[in-house]
Amino acid sequence: MSTENNHPIRKVSIICAKGTIEDVYAALIMGNGAVMEGIEANLFFTFFGMEAITKKRMDKLHTGVVGNPAMRLPGGMRMPSLLGIIPGMESFTSWMMKKEMDKLDIPPVSEFFDLFTAGGGKLYACKTAADMFKLTMDDLCEHVSGIITIGEFYEHAAGEGSQIIFT
Amino acid sequence: MAQKTYAGITVDVNEEGYFTNPQQWSKEIAVEIAKEQGIVLTEQHYAIMDFLRNRFLGGEALSIRSINHSGVIDVKTFYQLFPGAPLKKATRIAGIPKPVSCI
Numbered sequence: 001m002s003t004e005n006n007h008p009i010r011k012v013s014i015i016c017a018k019g020t021i022e023d024v025y026a027a028l029i030m031g032n033g034a035v036m037e038g039i040e041a042n043l044f045f046t047f048f049g050m051e052a053i054t055k056k057r058m059d060k061l062h063t064g065v066v067g068n069p070a071m072r073l074p075g076g077m078r079m080p081s082l083l084g085i086i087p088g089m090e091s092f093t094s095w096m097m098k099k100e101m102d103k104l105d106i107p108p109v110s111e112f113f114d115l116f117t118a119g120g121g122k123l124y125a126c127k128t129a130a131d132m133f134k135l136t137m138d139d140l141c142e143h144v145s146g147i148i149t150i151g152e153f154y155e156h157a158a159g160e161g162s163q164i165i166f167t
Numbered sequence: 168m169a170q171k172t173y174a175g176i177t178v179d180v181n182e183e184g185y186f187t188n189p190q191q192w193s194k195e196i197a198v199e200i201a202k203e204q205g206i207v208l209t210e211q212h213y214a215i216m217d218f219l220r221n222r223f224l225g226g227e228a229l230s231i232r233s234i235n236h237s238g239v240i241d242v243k244t245f246y247q248l249f250p251g252a253p254l255k256k257a258t259r260i261a262g263i264p265k266p267v268s269c270i
């Protein structure tokens with residue numbers, strides 16, 4: 001498969017606004033995948049996505065089990081939403097997700113950020129969300145380059161062949 | 168199937184230039200492929216390529232994460248040794264197929 005193209009993607013700026021395992025990993029896999037292809041990558045975390053860059057919480061993300069119609073029980077049967085309210089169900093599901101991801105050599109969030117930034121990827125936190133959740137740089141993972149405004153985000157995202165992706 | 172000649176030896180490659188038969192590879196060939204990519208090989212390059220080849224020939228999947236666990240170099244150095252798309256470049260120079268992993 002040839003990927004020669006006259007208009008290659010040179011930069012991606014990915015916005016992660018949710019803090020479930022799958023939302024955060026979608027952003028991380030896309031970001032890290034870009035860096036691995038030699039594409040410049042920015043990851044911008046806002047609202048509940050801030051969980052993923054908060055030191056104390058980043059490796060303890062959960063998958064939402066209520067109101068997720070695609071959630072399946074082991075064996076393939078659809079999980080009734082009501083089962084999600086059983087104590088421990090969310091933890092169990094999240095543990096299962098992490099176990100399956102580990103089998104595919106998908107690293108924990110903190111290690112994923114190590115790989116992403118080692119390749120030159122940049123992490124940013126949203127100023128509004130940081131103010132709202134009372135978070136400062138001290139609370140955030142050491143790889144975060146800064147808490148920035150949306151205006152600054154657009155400055156970082158600018159350039160030819162650049163794409164903004166909202167996951 | 169396409170063929171290419173490196174260091175006077177003809178090897179089988181796919182349309183993207185990746186080796187289809189890793190046994191045809193040698194260090195002399197690697198030097199030539201690296202030159203195409205603008206890379207001058209050092210001992211560190213060979214060490215990580217050995218790791219990648221052994222892992223591939225052992226049937227294990229290649230990922231960027233495995234580099235950190237290789238004990239040879241860390242990921243940051245890997246990006247410096249093979250600038251741009253490191254895993255793609257390194258596997259190509261090491262005479263093994265392009266990794267199919269997203270990680």
